[in-house]
Amino acid sequence: MASKEIARTALAAGAVAIVAGKAVAKLDSAALDKALEPLKTYDWGADRETLNPIDQAINATHGDAAARKMLEKGLVDALAGGLSRSAQDYVCRKLRVVGTTRSVKALAALLPAEKTSHIARYALGRIPDEKATAALRDALPKVSNKLKPGMIGSLGVRRDTKSIKAISKLLGDSDIQVARAAAHSLGLIGTSAAAKELSAFAKKTPAGMKMPVADARLICAEQLLADGEKSEAIAIYNGLKGDDQPKHVKVAAMKGLLTAASKT
Amino acid sequence: MSHGRRTFLKAAAASVALPYLVPASALGKDGNTAPSNRIVMAGIGIGNMGRGDQGAFLGRGDVQYVAASDVKKGARDDALTRVNGKYGNTDCKVYNDFREIMVRDDIDAVHCATPDHWHAIVVIEACRNGKDIYCQKPETKTLREGKLMIDAARRYGRVVSGGSQRVLGDYRKTVDPCWNGSKGIIKSINVNVGPLPKDCNKKGEPVPDGFDWDRWLGPAPWAPYHPHRCSGSYNINGTSWRSFRDYSGGGMTDWGAHHFGGATFAIDVRELEPEEVIFHHENGKKFATCRYPNGKLLHHNHPGMGNLHVVGTNEKGPSKPVPGYAGGGNIYGDFIDCVKTRKRPFRDIEYAVHTTTVCHLFLIAYELERSLTWDTVKQQFVNDDDANRLVDVARREPWVI
Numbered sequence: 001m002a003s004k005e006i007a008r009t010a011l012a013a014g015a016v017a018i019v020a021g022k023a024v025a026k027l028d029s030a031a032l033d034k035a036l037e038p039l040k041t042y043d044w045g046a047d048r049e050t051l052n053p054i055d056q057a058i059n060a061t062h063g064d065a066a067a068r069k070m071l072e073k074g075l076v077d078a079l080a081g082g083l084s085r086s087a088q089d090y091v092c093r094k095l096r097v098v099g100t101t102r103s104v105k106a107l108a109a110l111l112p113a114e115k116t117s118h119i120a121r122y123a124l125g126r127i128p129d130e131k132a133t134a135a136l137r138d139a140l141p142k143v144s145n146k147l148k149p150g151m152i153g154s155l156g157v158r159r160d161t162k163s164i165k166a167i168s169k170l171l172g173d174s175d176i177q178v179a180r181a182a183a184h185s186l187g188l189i190g191t192s193a194a195a196k197e198l199s200a201f202a203k204k205t206p207a208g209m210k211m212p213v214a215d216a217r218l219i220c221a222e223q224l225l226a227d228g229e230k231s232e233a234i235a236i237y238n239g240l241k242g243d244d245q246p247k248h249v250k251v252a253a254m255k256g257l258l259t260a261a262s263k264t
Numbered sequence: 265m266s267h268g269r270r271t272f273l274k275a276a277a278a279s280v281a282l283p284y285l286v287p288a289s290a291l292g293k294d295g296n297t298a299p300s301n302r303i304v305m306a307g308i309g310i311g312n313m314g315r316g317d318q319g320a321f322l323g324r325g326d327v328q329y330v331a332a333s334d335v336k337k338g339a340r341d342d343a344l345t346r347v348n349g350k351y352g353n354t355d356c357k358v359y360n361d362f363r364e365i366m367v368r369d370d371i372d373a374v375h376c377a378t379p380d381h382w383h384a385i386v387v388i389e390a391c392r393n394g395k396d397i398y399c400q401k402p403e404t405k406t407l408r409e410g411k412l413m414i415d416a417a418r419r420y421g422r423v424v425s426g427g428s429q430r431v432l433g434d435y436r437k438t439v440d441p442c443w444n445g446s447k448g449i450i451k452s453i454n455v456n457v458g459p460l461p462k463d464c465n466k467k468g469e470p471v472p473d474g475f476d477w478d479r480w481l482g483p484a485p486w487a488p489y490h491p492h493r494c495s496g497s498y499n500i501n502g503t504s505w506r507s508f509r510d511y512s513g514g515g516m517t518d519w520g521a522h523h524f525g526g527a528t529f530a531i532d533v534r535e536l537e538p539e540e541v542i543f544h545h546e547n548g549k550k551f552a553t554c555r556y557p558n559g560k561l562l563h564h565n566h567p568g569m570g571n572l573h574v575v576g577t578n579e580k581g582p583s584k585p586v587p588g589y590a591g592g593g594n595i596y597g598d599f600i601d602c603v604k605t606r607k608r609p610f611r612d613i614e615y616a617v618h619t620t621t622v623c624h625l626f627l628i629a630y631e632l633e634r635s636l637t638w639d640t641v642k643q644q645f646v647n648d649d650d651a652n653r654l655v656d657v658a659r660r661e662p663w664v665i
Contacts, residue, residue: 044488045467059633062650086465089485093463096657097650118660119485125658128649150661157656177662184664211367215392218419248394248420255421 027067032057032074039091043084051090058098072098076106088116095123101131108135117147125154133160140166145173149181156185164189168197171209180212187216190223192232199239214240214249221256225263234260297326303603304372306331308362308386310343312496313400314377317427318343320596321375322350327600330355330371333362337474360476362386366393373603376400377427379494381484381511384409387424387613388665391416398599400427401521402513403616407624408656410617411643412665417613423602425609426616428525429595432588435526438572442530445583447576450531452553452561454569455523459500460630461514462507466490483659484510517623524562525611525619527572531560534615537640538562541625543633552629554622557640564626628654 035053042051054075061067075098079091088110095103103123110120124132137160140151152170155163163185170182183201186194198217205213221236237260240253303326307318310332322329329350332343340358347356359365365374366389373396376386383403390397391413403426404410417424432439441447468488471477477489487493487510494511497504505511506518513520528534538554546567554562563569589610591601602609628651629636637646645651659665 044465046465048463048465058650062632062634089487090463097653115486118658121658122485126653126656128652147661149664150658153661153664154658156664157658181662181664211392222415222419246394248422251421252419255419 027057027061027064027070029070032070036074036078039078039083039087040081042087042090044086046086054094058094061098068098069102072100072102075099076103079106079110085115089119092119092123096126099123099127099132101127101129103127104129104131104135107132108139111135111139111151112143112147114144114147117143118150121150121154125157133158133162136160137163137166145175145178148173148175148178152178152181152185156181156188159189159191161189161191161193164191164193164197168201171197171201171213172204172206176208179209183209183212183216184219187219188223190220190227192224192229195220195224195232195236199236202239211246211249214245218249218252218256225256225260230260230263299328302326302328303600304328304330304370306333306365306368306371306374307343308333308365308374308376309378309382309400310334310339311336311377312498314375315339315342317375317377317398317400317596318346320594321600322347324596324600326604331357331359331365331368333359333365335360335476335479360479363389366390366395369394371395373397373423373599379480379496379505379511380513380517381405382482384413384665385483385659385663387413388416391420391422391424394420394422396423396599396603398425398427398596399613399616401525401616402517402620402623403427403521403613404620404624405511405513405517406656407621407628407643407654409665410621414614414617421606423599423606423609424613425595425599425602426521426525426611426613426619427595428522428611428616428619430522431525431529431619432595432610434522435530435572436586438526438574439530439586442532442574442576443584443586445581446578447574448579448581449577450560451575451577452563453527453531453575454563454566454571454573455520455527456565456569456571457520457523458515458565460516460627461509461512462502464490464493464502464508464510466493481660483663485660513620513623513627516627517620520623520626521616521619523571524622525616527562528615528619528622530572530574531562533558533560533562534618537618537621538625538638539640540635540637541629542635543629545633550630550633552626554625562622 035057038050057071061071075091075094079088095107107120107124110116124135136151136154143151152167167182167185170178173179186198198213198220202213217236217240221233225233234257237253237256241250305321305327307314310318321327329347332340334340344356344358348354365371374390375398376383377400378386380402383399387397387399442450469490471489480494492503493505495504500506500515500518507514512518533556536556539557540555542553544551549567551565551567587610589595589598590607591597598610625638632650636648636651639646644655
C-alpha cells in the first residue's frame, strides 16, 4: 500500500496519527481510545464495520514497535474490561496477529472457560513466544476433558517438547478424543522422546487407538527423517510393516523405509 | 477391495427379503459391474454440491454407494431415499458423524462436499483410514492445511482428487493456445475474481430441529446459529457460508479455485507454488501479482486486463498435448478410474493445493496490504511475523490436524 494511502485510511479511521509524511510514526492514545470505544457495546448483530478502524490500525502499525505496543495494550485492556463474547472473539482474532508476551496473561485467563478457551488458543496458538507455549502447557492439566484436545493440539502444532511427558500420560485416557489428540500431537512434536512414548504405547494400544497411534508414529518418523534422525525413523517404519497393521499402514511403512534408504 | 467389503455386500444382499425387487443393474445383470467388483463409496456433506456429487457417483455402474453423512437430518434422509431408491433396497446407512464412515472397512472411497473449513480434516481422516477421496474445491482453508493433505495422501498412497470440474471443462479457449504454442513464451495471466471474505457477526436464531449446529461449526470458532452463516447457497454476498472468513475464503477461494486452477493449468505452473506475492495500490485500486520461480506472473484483478487474459511473446512455439481425464469421461470418472488404476487424477491434491495456495497468498497480502515473500520449502513467509501467524488457525476442540 502506498504510504499516502495508509495515511489517508488511518486518519479516516481516527486511530493513527501521521507525522512528517511517514506512513505511521505515532499512535495517538486518544485516537486509539476512540477506535476501541465500539468494543464496549459490540455484540452479535452489531455492525462489524464499526471495528474497521482497529483493523486498519493493525496494518498501519506494522513495523512500528511503539505503536504496536500501544495498540496491543489497548486490546488487552479491553479484553480485561468485560466484553461480550462477540467482542472478546474479535479482540482475540486481532491478538492472533499483534499479540506478544504482553498479551499472554490476559489470554491465558480465558483458557479454562468453555466459552472462551478456543478463541484464546486462536490467539495464543499463533503468538511465536515461549510464554504463549507455557500458558498452553500450564493450562493442560487444569482444563476439562472437553477442552483438553484443543490444548494438546495447539501444543503439538507448536512442537513443544516440554509437554511430551504430560501428553504421553493422556495416550491411555478413557476419553477417546483426548487420547487421539495426544497421539497426534506426539507425532507432530516428532522428536526421539515423542517417538519413544508412542512406541511404548503401541505395545498396549486398545483397538480404538490402533489407527491413531500408527498414524502418529508415521508422522513422527517423517519428522525424525527430516531432522536427520534416520535410524530412529527406520525403527518406527520397521515396527509398522508387519501383518498386524492394516494394508495402507504397511504400504506407508514400506514407502518410509524406501525414503529413508535414499537419504544419506 | 477388502474381504470385509465383500462380506458386507454379501450380508447386505442376503438381507434383501424380496430379491425380485432388486433392479438388475444392482446385480450386475445389465452389463454393469457386479456389486462385488464395484468401488464402494460414501458421501460426506451431501447438501447442495454434495448432492450433485452423490448423483454423479450414484449414476455410475462401477460404483456401489452405501453410506452418507451430514449434520442435517433432512439431507441425510434425502440421501437415504435417493440411494435406496436407486438400488431398490435398504442397505444405505446414514450418519451424523463422518468418522463412522471412515472406520468402515467395506468402503473404498468417499467424496466430500462439506463447507471448506472441514475439508482438510475429512481428507486427512480418509487417508489415514485407507480411503481414496474426491474433495470439492476449494480444498484448503489455510496454507498449512495444504501440505498436511498432500503428505497424508502420499504417506498412505491414496488417490485424492480435488473437485473443480471447470479447470479442464471451462477454460479450453485459454488453455489450448498456451499449450499448442500459439501464445509463444507465456509471460503472465490475469484472473478477475472476488470478493474477499468477511467476518460474520450475525445475531443468533433458534437452531432448526435436526441440525447439529455444533458439528457444523466443527473446527471453526463458536458462533450463534444464523441461516445466512451456514446456508449452502452459491451466493457470496453475505447470505451463505461462502462469504465468511471462518468457513471460506470468499470469492477468492470459491470461484478462485476454478479460475486460478484454469489459469495455472493454462500457463503450466500447476506443479509450482509462487515465491512472491506483490501487492499494488494504484489510483485507488488494489490488485496483486504472484510471481513463480520460473518468472511467470499470475495477476489478480489487474487493471485493464480481462479474466484469463494471457500475455505471451506470440511467436509460434513448441506444442505439447493437453492433459485430460483418465478414462475419457468427466472428473468423477477420472477419480474412479484412478481409484482402480492407482494413478494420480487430473486434479491431484498437489495441483489442487497449489491452486488454493495462490488464493491464500493473495488473501493474506490483501489483508495485510503489503507484498510478501513465500518460502515454498519451509512453507512460511520470509521476514514477516504477522503473515506467518495467518498461515494457519487453532482449531476448536476436539479437532486437531
